[in-house]
Amino acid sequence: MKGFTLWFTGLSGSGKSTLAHKIEEILLERGVKVEVLDGDVVRQNLSKGLGYSKEDRDTNIRRIGWVCHLLSRNDVVAIASAISPYKEIREENRRLIGRFVEVYCKAGIEALKQRDPKGLYEKALKGEIQNFTGVNDPYEPPDNPEIICETDKESIEESVEKIIRTLELMGYIPAGDLSEDYSPEEEQKIKKRLKDLGYI
Amino acid sequence: MIFRFKRKNPKIFVLGLDGVPYSLVKKFSEDGSWRFFERLMKNGALQQMEVTLPEVSAVSWPSFMTGKNPGEHGIYGFTEFKENSYELHYNNFNDLRCSTFWDILAERKKQCIIINQPGTYPAKAVPGILVSGFVAVELAKAVFPLRYLAPLRRMNYQIDIDTHRCRTDHNRMFRELEDTLQVRQKALEFFWEEIDWDYLEIVKTGTDRLQHYLFDAVIDEYHPMHLDCIAYYIKIERFIKNCWERFYKGQSQDQEGENFYLLSDHGFCLIKREVYLNAWLRKNGYLEFEKEPPEEISELKKTSKAFCLDPSRIYLHRKDRFPEGIFNDAQALTLRNELKEKLLELEFEGEKVLRAVYFPEEIYSGAELKNAPDLILVSKPGFDLKGSPAKKDIFTNTDLKGMHTFDDAFFWAKERNLEKAKITELARIFLEKIS
Numbered sequence: 001m002k003g004f005t006l007w008f009t010g011l012s013g014s015g016k017s018t019l020a021h022k023i024e025e026i027l028l029e030r031g032v033k034v035e036v037l038d039g040d041v042v043r044q045n046l047s048k049g050l051g052y053s054k055e056d057r058d059t060n061i062r063r064i065g066w067v068c069h070l071l072s073r074n075d076v077v078a079i080a081s082a083i084s085p086y087k088e089i090r091e092e093n094r095r096l097i098g099r100f101v102e103v104y105c106k107a108g109i110e111a112l113k114q115r116d117p118k119g120l121y122e123k124a125l126k127g128e129i130q131n132f133t134g135v136n137d138p139y140e141p142p143d144n145p146e147i148i149c150e151t152d153k154e155s156i157e158e159s160v161e162k163i164i165r166t167l168e169l170m171g172y173i174p175a176g177d178l179s180e181d182y183s184p185e186e187e188q189k190i191k192k193r194l195k196d197l198g199y200i
Numbered sequence: 201m202i203f204r205f206k207r208k209n210p211k212i213f214v215l216g217l218d219g220v221p222y223s224l225v226k227k228f229s230e231d232g233s234w235r236f237f238e239r240l241m242k243n244g245a246l247q248q249m250e251v252t253l254p255e256v257s258a259v260s261w262p263s264f265m266t267g268k269n270p271g272e273h274g275i276y277g278f279t280e281f282k283e284n285s286y287e288l289h290y291n292n293f294n295d296l297r298c299s300t301f302w303d304i305l306a307e308r309k310k311q312c313i314i315i316n317q318p319g320t321y322p323a324k325a326v327p328g329i330l331v332s333g334f335v336a337v338e339l340a341k342a343v344f345p346l347r348y349l350a351p352l353r354r355m356n357y358q359i360d361i362d363t364h365r366c367r368t369d370h371n372r373m374f375r376e377l378e379d380t381l382q383v384r385q386k387a388l389e390f391f392w393e394e395i396d397w398d399y400l401e402i403v404k405t406g407t408d409r410l411q412h413y414l415f416d417a418v419i420d421e422y423h424p425m426h427l428d429c430i431a432y433y434i435k436i437e438r439f440i441k442n443c444w445e446r447f448y449k450g451q452s453q454d455q456e457g458e459n460f461y462l463l464s465d466h467g468f469c470l471i472k473r474e475v476y477l478n479a480w481l482r483k484n485g486y487l488e489f490e491k492e493p494p495e496e497i498s499e500l501k502k503t504s505k506a507f508c509l510d511p512s513r514i515y516l517h518r519k520d521r522f523p524e525g526i527f528n529d530a531q532a533l534t535l536r537n538e539l540k541e542k543l544l545e546l547e548f549e550g551e552k553v554l555r556a557v558y559f560p561e562e563i564y565s566g567a568e569l570k571n572a573p574d575l576i577l578v579s580k581p582g583f584d585l586k587g588s589p590a591k592k593d594i595f596t597n598t599d600l601k602g603m604h605t606f607d608d609a610f611f612w613a614k615e616r617n618l619e620k621a622k623i624t625e626l627a628r629i630f631l632e633k634i635s
Contacts, residue, residue, distance in 0.1 A: 104347075144395075148347040162346045169325040169344055182290055186337045190290050193335060194278055196363035197412055198474075198600045199256060200510045200588065 001032060003072035004172050005097045006163070008081040009090060009142060010105030011134040012120060013112045015151035015159070019105065020081040022160045027077055032173060035071050037064050039082030052131040058089050065093030072097055077173075085133050087140040101172065102145040103163060109134060111152035146170075209310075209634050210459045213447045214401040215440060216264075218257060218318065218334075219408035219602075221467035222248040222610035224418070228437070233430060236441045243457045244614040248607065249621035251466050253563055253576050254512050255606035257334060257408070258291060260465035260623060261319040265300040267627025271564030273298050275319070276573060278335070279509055284523050286498035288509075293320050293332070297568050301627040302326050302399070310398040310634055313391050316359070316384060317403050318465075329391055334360055334405050348391075355386045361409055367599065370414060374428050377406040381435055385442065392446065398634050402443070404436060411468045415602025419470065457614035459633060463626065467608025471601055472582030473548055476591040477508040480546065483594065486539070494589045502526075506539060506574075510587035511604075513573035514539065536574050543577065548595050553583045581605055 006023065008016035020036055027034045039060075043050065046063055050056040061084045068078035084090050094100040112134070113121045124132035131137045147166050149159035167173045182190060194200045228234035229241050240246070252263040252270055258278040259270055266273045274297035279288045289295075296319075302312045306327035314326060316333035322341040323332045331352065332342035336359045343349045358380050366373035381404070388402055410418070410432060417423035418433075440462065448456050478497075481487035488501040497507055502524040508514050516532045519525035527535060540557040547553060560572035579585050584603035611621040613629075 145347060146345055148350060150350050153350070161340075162349065165341075166344075166346045169323070169346075171325065182292060182337075187290055189337045190335045193360070193363050196367050197409070198584075198586070198598070199258075199278055 001075065001174065002099065002172075003033075003075040003077055004099035004101060005068040005072050005078045005080060005093075006101050006103060006167070007068070007084070007090065007093065008079070008103045008105055009084045009145075010151075011107065011109075011112055011139055012083060012132075013115045013117075014105035014107045015149065015156070016081040016083075016103075016105045018156060019103070019149060019151075019159055019163065020079045022156065023163055024079055026160070026164060027173065030173065033076045034079060035076055036079045036081065037067060039064070039080075039084075042082070052137070054086070058086060061086070061089045061093065065089075065096055068093065069097045072099055083133050083139070085137065085139045087142065090142065099172065101147065101167065101170070102142055103147045103149060104142050104145040106141070106148055106150050107152040209398060211397065211447075212399045212459045212461070212630055212633055213443060214399070214461045214463070214630070215443055216261075216317070216401065216403035217407050217436065217462065217464050218403060218405040219411050219466055219468050219604065220436075220464040220610065221469070221605065221608045222246070222464075223467070223608055225610050225612075228433060233433060234437045236437055236444075240457070240462075240612055244612055245616040247611045247613075247621045249463065249609040249611040249623060250607050251609050251623045253558070253578065253606055255466040255604045256511060257318045257405075257465055260609075261317060261403075262296055263623050264463070264465065264626055265302070265317065265319070266296065266298050267301055267624050267631075268298050269564050269566065269624055271560070271569040271572060272566030274568035274571060276571070277509055277511070277513060280571070281509070281515070281522070284521070286500065286522060288497065290335075292335075293322060293324060301631055302328075304631060305399060305634060308634065311395050312399045313395065313397045313401070315387055315391065315400075315402040316405065317401060318405065328395055328397060331357075331387065332359075333403055336360075351390060352387065355383060355390070357383050357387060360405065363409065366409065367413055370425060370428075373410070373413060374432065377410060377432055378435070380406055381439060385439060388443070399630065404439065406432070407436060407464075408468075411602040412600055413602075415468060415470055418602075460614070461626070461630075462610070462612040463623075464609045465623065467605035467610075468602045469581040469605050469608070471584045471597070471603045473595045474584045474586050474597055474600070475546075475548070475553055475579065476586050476588060476594055476596065477512065477514065477577070478587060478589045479591050479594045480543075481506055481508060481514075482592070484542065489589065493592070497587075497589045499589070505535060507589075508587040509573070512577040512579070512585040513587070514575040514577065516574045518574075532574065539575060543575075548583065551580070553579055555580050578606065 008020050010016050017038055024034050024036050047060040050060050064080050068080050071078040123129045124135040133139050147163055168175045229237040251260045259275055262273045262275045270276050275291050282289045312328040314330045318334040321332035321336035323330050323344040330344045336342040361376035417425040418429045486505040487507050488504055490499050506514055506516050516535055517525050518527050518532050543557050556578040558576045564572050
């Protein structure tokens with residue numbers, strides 16, 4: 001199986017890391033080589049010392065992109081989970097990596113404020129934290145991501161299914177239990193509809 | 201000032217109207233029901249089109265999207281016998297045995313938007329966007345890429361009407377037809393600007409539903425629901441007009457008609473009698489069942505000689521095909537000749553029922569010919585061939601009013617120099633345009 005990069009982008013608390021690790025588990029179970037690059041973790045090693053200015057943020061995302069590129073070309077699935085607020089840098093990574101699947105974790109600010117376990121949104125809104133993406137620092141949503149997970153509207157399971165199914169449909173991962181036949185429930189529904197129309 | 205750059209290749213727009221017969225389109229454009237279509241009649245050619253047999257959506261649309269006959273694409277009906285079994289398999293998009301023309305467009309780095317195309321469920325990756333049509337069940341499995349699932353859900357996208365309820369509640373049917381028409385329009389508007397497409401196709405299947413349940417009302421102006429039917433077709437024509445105006449927006453009038461195509465996947469006519477072929481096989485000693493009444497064809501006695509799958513496919517109980525088959529190749533050849541001869545004599549009230557009985561090699565070719573039925577029947581208009589195992593009477597009627605025909609589908613194109621249109625020819629036309 002050829003490597004590729006699954007890139008999660010979205011505001012803090014939008015579910016990027018949760019989904020990234022769920023996908024990691026599923027792929028590992030299927031015998032796929034996976035590596036997760038979590039933005040918070042990367043800032044403690046690869047990008048240690050970088051701050052939150054636009055320049056530093058861009059450098060951080062470029063570094064993650066570079067590692068993903070190396071992993072992908074060696075047939076590893078690289079999963080990046082980082083706010084990655086700037087469109088231009090994400091697109092730069094897409095061009096560098098080639099086999100690049102962007103997942104936009106979309107959630108409204110109200111939902112994020114409610115989730116906010118560390119109270120960061122509250123502090124940022126009070127002006128106690130500067131350069132907080134989505135509050136006093138910009139976030140540029142992707143124009144055409146392969147997948148959008150509306151994490152304030154759909155369950156984790158729904159988002160995970162959407163991502164896995166897209167990767168299967170794109171031929172990036174082998175189909176798991178995706179049967180070529182209909183499920184018994186689907187078959188019953190189809191049979192009923194065909195009978196209603198007089199086809200069977 | 202905005203500069204419009206001429207594209208190297210034209211965009212192609214295709215609108216499918218499931219089951220709408222050539223004769224009906226011609227009538228509507230002549231009697232004033234379809235006023236806009238009069239313009240299309242002047243600017244292009246409305247042609248009667250033949251489709252592949254059997255003339256059902258499950259077969260016709262694959263023939264359209266691959267440009268191949270069932271002997272190549274491998275779909276002979278909604279159902280198929282599982283390999284070496286009497287159990288039925290319900291065909292799906294994964295059963296298609298050859299590439300669609302979208303696959304070829306993908307190799308040319310072209311983009312497609314396909315909305316409500318029957319025979320494309322579950323959705324697969326396409327170069328662009330796909331929303332599967334009939335017999336799609338779950339929207340989540342009918343959309344590619346999946347990022348479009350949420351917007352489709354938000355617009356309350358419906359794949360089909362509730363065929364069960366609408367069969368008996370015709371007022372409900374008209375409401376649901378209206379709803380699906382509107383949501384198809386919304387989806388079209390949503391996707392139109394979403395990608396820089398080269399090929400956009402949308403199929404309306406409500407026409408087929410209406411015609412199954414109320415074809416008598418469609419053609420009989422004294423029927424109490426005739427005006428409701430006409431009102432629906434007028435909305436369909438408005439849909440065509442909207443697509444046309446959107447497609448040619450900002451273009452000169454002499455461009456109108458270029459690269460815009462309309463088609464149906466089969467024709468329709470009024471049912472005179474439903475004809476149950478398994479009942480005929482039973483009455484003539486070719487078929488017996490283990491229990492009465494049978495629910496599935498798999499309940500046949502293993503001494504049976506032949507049996508039918510919907511709508512008009514007869515299979516011989518061959519050793520090389522079924523686990524307890526009784527005929528070798530030579531015996532099967534004798535039996536199929538015997539059946540053909542007898543079936544061609546089948547009459548209802550002094551009128552012959554069938555106009556042709558074909559052997560597969562006469563109408564199909566390709567690697568999937570080996571899986572074709574042994575006999576394929578074509579009825580005279582009005583005799584609706586059925587494969588249900590449960591009916592004991594050969595001739596009967598239900599509440600269904602309309603049936604499919606294979607040689608009265610329609611195709612409209614600006615080009616007038618096309619030879620007799622065939623559904624398998626259309627893929628070639630589009631591929632030549634988008635080189």
